[in-house]
Amino acid sequence: MTKVDEHTLRKAQEWLNGAYDEETKASIRNMMENDQQELIESFYKDLEFGTGGLRGIMGAGSNRMNKYTVGAATQGFANYLRKNFPGMEQLKVAIAYDSRNNSKYFAQVTADVFSANGIKVYLFDDLRPTPELSFAIRHFKCQGGIVITASHNPKEYNGYKAYWDDGGQLISPHDKNVIKEVQQITDISSVKFESNPSLIELIGDEVDRVYLEHIKSLSLSPDVIQRQKELKIVYTPIHGTGAKLVPQALKSFGFDSVHVVEEQAVADGNFPTVISPNPEEPAALEMAL
Known part of the structure; x- marks a missing residue:
């Protein structure tokens, strides 16, 4: 039987005693009773806010991606924005999300915390690619x-x-400074989760149109594309966000023979047709080839 160290037990107990929702607490109690290895992995440290942000397995615990770790990261970032742009009448942020499980939920939590801090939020109404x-x-x-x-x-x-x-x-110095702000969020009660809906604006197709026009303007040789417009292109989004705009972008450039792998054009955070959604792995592109 796996032995749980005192540090992990103390962290887990803090969550059980703290201002966390009942579903989270039930998950923690289940780990305590039935899966102590998972308990250790979920609480032996805090999920680190690195230079790029957060990344981790989803679930309950301080070392997992969940409402509370996302909320704390957002509160720290909001605090830094206020310090870095003093006197600005209205701070603004944009938020997008991909097709992964819980991405839309985490995006909404992020929007709620920013808006609760008085920051205007432009939130995409559906999944969008990172660029x-x-x-x-x-x-x-x-x-x-x-x-x-x-x-x-x-x-x-x-x-x-x-x-x-x-x-x-x-990038430096903002990355390190934001990390410091996030590290100072040691009590979940200091995170403002209560949304201010008046500061959250949904955005969508109108931004897509402007974005695609800008992409089209970057074409270096439109005449070459016209001569090769029947070039056959096979594209798979592997159940991700690319399906939203990549086919449209290729069409706007003038390519007429774009073939999308339809089975993989369905957004699905379980990535059911591949073992791994990494296009660098040959197996992920088998259906396309």
Whole structure:
């Protein structure tokens, strides 16, 4: 039988005694009674906010992606935005999310916390690819942004990537400063979860249209595409966000023979047709080839 150390037990007990929801507490009690190895992995440390943000397995615990770790990260980022842009009348952020399980939920939690801190939120109404989040930050002149995604990790994972006002991921000194702010969130009661709906604006097709126009304007040789417009292109989003815009983008460039793998064009966080959703692994592209 796995022996649980005192540190892990203390952390788990803090969650049982704290302001956490009953479903979370029930999950913790179940781990205590039936899966102590999972209890250790869920509580032996805090999920680290690194230079890119958060990434981890979803579930209850301080070392898992859940409402509370996402909320704490957002509160820390909100605190830093306020310090870094003093006197700005209205801080703004953009939020996007992918097809992974719980991504939409985590995006809503993120929007709730930002809005509770008085920050205007532009929240995509459905899944969108990460580059469009970068574009939206600049399009709406935001001070930051978040995309909920774990890239090519297994289905059990999700992540939280933080962006700055230039549309890029956090770099020095902002990355280290945001990390410090997040580390100072040691009590879940200091996270403002109560949403201010008046500060959350859903965005969607209208941003897609502008984004696609900008993409089209980047074409270096439109005449070459016209000569090769019947070039056969096979595309698979592997159940991810690319299905939303990639076929449209290719069509706008002028490519007429784009073949989408329909079985993998369905957004699904379980990635049912592949072992791993990583396109760098040959097996993930078997259906396309």
